[in-house]
Amino acid sequence: MELLNLTAIEQNVLIASIMGDGEITKIYPGSRRKNNSYREHFSIQQLDYRIWKYNLLPSYFYFNSRNTLLLSPSLPLFTELFPRFYNVDGNKVISDEMLKLCNLPIFLTTLFLDDGSLSITVDKNKLKKRIYLTPHIYLYLQCFSREDLSKLQTHIFSTFSIEMRLSKRKDGFGYVLKTTKVSETLKFLQLVYNEASDCPSMFYKTNWDFRFEKEISRYRESHPEYAVIASSSERNKNYSEEECNQIRLMKSQGFTDKTIAEKLGRSYWSIVYKWREIRET
The missing domain is CATH 3.10.28 (Endonuclease I-creI)
Structure with a gap:
């Protein structure tokens, strides 16, 4: 061949x-x-x-x-x-023969940059004056049948350890793939950014830090009294006072967010957002 x-x-x-x-x-x-x-x-x-x-x-x-x-x-x-x-x-199909060859991160990166989107769900908490931003990955592949998308969904999980779900659409064959967990979205973004870090025109899709700062700037103008916070899978898992004190101490000693996250058994992004919250209070 x-x-x-x-x-x-x-x-x-x-x-x-x-x-x-x-x-x-x-x-x-x-x-x-x-x-x-x-x-x-x-x-x-x-x-x-x-x-x-x-x-x-x-x-x-x-x-x-x-x-x-x-x-x-x-x-x-x-x-x-x-x-x-x-x-x-004349409809596009996903063959097992071709899918078996797609085992490199550049495959998922190219597919995402072609037909994917970094979508953000906005949740405004008027009482706490906070805007929570929850990122999702969509692969708009509704030109494929549900059966083919299920095959691709399984392949992405088995090859890249990223969990995606089928989501209904009104066009095409009626389905797309999306992430439903923040942890899976961030895992997806880390993979594609590693492959496409030399393509800055696509940072709005591949670089969450870049995109989040853009969103902060936008809401700072429209909602200056609100704090903009990125949701994490641990958003509703409260920090104890002991954990907060540990973060303050380790920050004063110059430890990185990654090291603090490993010490406390939390995700990197959870520590980033918690530290931002601690500084604002």
């Missing part, structure tokens, strides 16, 4: 791209083309990301003159791949 001539990284990026924003073009009757090709539409605002992707597959991709399409020549590779990604009705 032609695909196996690519490096493991190239295989993962290409498979994720075909599952995501890309498509393998059809060969219509009467066409002079002998082979299929790859095509990916995008807006000029996403050019930097497409350049990042191009640099992972420079031997196969090129841009059109207006920088609105990422393309490939007609190649036996894509002719071979076409029946592995499309059924007889």
Whole structure:
């Protein structure tokens, strides 16, 4: 199979791209083309990301003159791949054969940057004057059947140890994948940021610190009297006075949030937000 001539990284990026924003073009009757090709539409605002992707597959991709399409020549590779990604009705499918090759973090990163979103649920507590922000990851892959998404859901968990759930939609085949726990969202973001830290135009999706600061700035203007706090899986697990004193002591001694979290058996983000709360009181 032609695909196996690519490096493991190239295989993962290409498979994720075909599952995501890309498509393998059809060969219509009467066409002079002998082979299929790859095509990916995008807006000029996403050019930097497409350049990042191009640099992972420079031997196969090129841009059109207006920088609105990422393309490939007609190649036996894509002719071979076409029946592995499309059924007889022309709908995209997820094959076990292709999924077995997708075992690198760059696969999940590419899929997320193509068709994913970092969504934030806002909960305002008027009594305490606090705004809680809860991040969720969505993979908008409603072009796939529920069965295929269930297969992908299982693969993501078994390969990357990230738990996602099926969520209903009104378009496509009616379902997308999403994280429902803050801990899983942060785990997801850590994975993709490690892979795409050299693509700053996508930090609004991959870098939670960057995105959280943007949200703080926005609410500081619209709700200056409120404290903006990121929810964590331990939001409702109260800290004892002893734990708070331990945090104060370790902070005064110069220990990092990570070290304090390990000492107290708490998550890193829980310590970050608790320290912010302690300083404000």
